[in-house]
Amino acid sequence: MPYLKQAMLAAAMMLATMMTFLPQAHAEPCELETFDQAAYVVCTLEAGKADLRLFWKGADGQPYRAFSRLAEAVRAEGKTLALAINAGMYRADFSPMGLYVENARELKSANTAGAGGPPGQVPNFYKKPNGVFFLGEAGADILPTDEFLRRAPKVRFATQSGPMLVIAGKLNPIFIPGSTDRTRRSGVGVCADGAVRFAISEDEVNFHDFARLFRDRLQCPDALFLDGGRGVGLYYPALDRNDWSWHGGYGPIFGLVE
Numbered sequence: 001m002p003y004l005k006q007a008m009l010a011a012a013m014m015l016a017t018m019m020t021f022l023p024q025a026h027a028e029p030c031e032l033e034t035f036d037q038a039a040y041v042v043c044t045l046e047a048g049k050a051d052l053r054l055f056w057k058g059a060d061g062q063p064y065r066a067f068s069r070l071a072e073a074v075r076a077e078g079k080t081l082a083l084a085i086n087a088g089m090y091r092a093d094f095s096p097m098g099l100y101v102e103n104a105r106e107l108k109s110a111n112t113a114g115a116g117g118p119p120g121q122v123p124n125f126y127k128k129p130n131g132v133f134f135l136g137e138a139g140a141d142i143l144p145t146d147e148f149l150r151r152a153p154k155v156r157f158a159t160q161s162g163p164m165l166v167i168a169g170k171l172n173p174i175f176i177p178g179s180t181d182r183t184r185r186s187g188v189g190v191c192a193d194g195a196v197r198f199a200i201s202e203d204e205v206n207f208h209d210f211a212r213l214f215r216d217r218l219q220c221p222d223a224l225f226l227d228g229g230r231g232v233g234l235y236y237p238a239l240d241r242n243d244w245s246w247h248g249g250y251g252p253i254f255g256l257v258e
Helices: 002-021 067-076 145-151 207-217
Strands: 030-035 038-046 051-055 081-086 100-102 105-108 131-136 139-144 155-161 164-167 185-190 195-201 222-228 234-236 253-257
Touching (some): 038 207, 051 100, 051 155, 067 081, 067 234, 067 253, 081 222, 131 145, 131 222, 139 145, 139 185, 155 222, 164 185, 164 207, 185 207, 207 222
Antiparallel strands (some): 030 038, 038 195, 051 253, 081 234, 081 253, 100 105, 100 155, 131 139, 131 155, 164 222, 185 195, 185 222
């Protein structure tokens, strides 16, 4: 019996040693989720560890527009574009609608204009409050635009979009439960565990339900709408996704570089 115990101990130690040198499995950043009978792709990144950037124009000065073109540019630097998602609304020339900061350079100033008309006809970007997602010295954060401008934090990357989905743990009060304004939507949240979570709805959802996904399922006290309808897009080879916007391409783009 002592010999058997020694043999078992030796085998266990050998197995532990072998496991040390085996490639360690890691969780994929993007997963399929269902919330309130609607399907989503949710991508989770650790802001302090992931190389998350914003992209708009290539070396030729022209907007990337296509995820595949951005992937080629990243590949030319000897790196890989592991994930990309539309990073907010843009104009017909693919320029950002509002504030855009890339590599600590402000390329577009904040847009504080309003849009007149009945509430149901106000373009999404101008629905109040809109907000800014940014990566700064303290990591990732989302603030309503007015508050961001008051604080004036030092940032490496920033993109303005709207409306805010969740503000300090509360749903944006302009959202209507049961609204028939349903479409595919994309958004980003900065969550209770410090993670950055992107979500794209595969089904058509209204703003109220989309905001609840961030607050109630993803545990994000702050979340920002990025775009909807034909402007929603995801690049994620692991799920065979390389979406294209029927607007003719994308403006600002979030990219995870590895």
